[in-house]
Amino acid sequence: MLQTPQRGSTIPEQVTATPAALALIAELQAEHGPVMFYQSGGCCEGSAPMCFPEGEMRIGSRDVKLGEIGDAPFYMSAQQFTYWKHTQLVIDVVPGFGAAFSLEGPGGLQFLTRSRVFTDAEIETLRVTGRI
Incomplete structure (x- = not known):
């Protein structure tokens, strides 16, 4: 049974984006319409x-x-989530030609995943809310 977080705690976001990434996402949406992301597991x-x-x-x-x-x-x-579930993904943008299959690839920029480990309190909140 899922529980609600303790009073005063909020459910931490498992993925966030930097202002630069949000700006590039808006550009891609203006050009291509709605977009989606998939964190590659390292194949290609x-x-x-x-x-x-x-x-x-x-x-x-x-x-x-x-x-x-x-x-x-x-x-x-x-x-892959089993390995990353204790971290918050922070999507950023850096110069370069990254993933050939990704929409930003031809534009000289690439999305990049940075991460930070959740605190013990955040992990507990994610557990009681059924997120991990």
């Missing part, structure tokens, strides 16, 4: 957050939706 493009037109990548029943950044849903595989 390394461990990169990949941006697609919404619905272009099929999300599986075991994929985990971590949240939304810039009104774009953000997913990763359940298997």
Whole structure:
């Protein structure tokens, strides 16, 4: 049974984005319409957050939706989530040509995943709310 967080605590976001990433997401949405993200597991493009037109990548029943950044849903595989569940993903943008399949690839910028480990209190809140 899911519980509510203790009084005064909020559920920490499992994925966030820097202002630079949010600006690039807005540009991509203006050009391509709604977009979505999938945290790559390292097959073809390394461990990169990949941006697609919404619905272009099929999300599986075991994929985990971590949240939304810039009104774009953000997913990763359940298997990869087991390794990342104790961290908050912070999506940023850096110069370069990253993931060839990702929408930002041709523009000279690439999305990059940074992370921070949740505090013990945040982990407990995520546990009691059923997020991890």
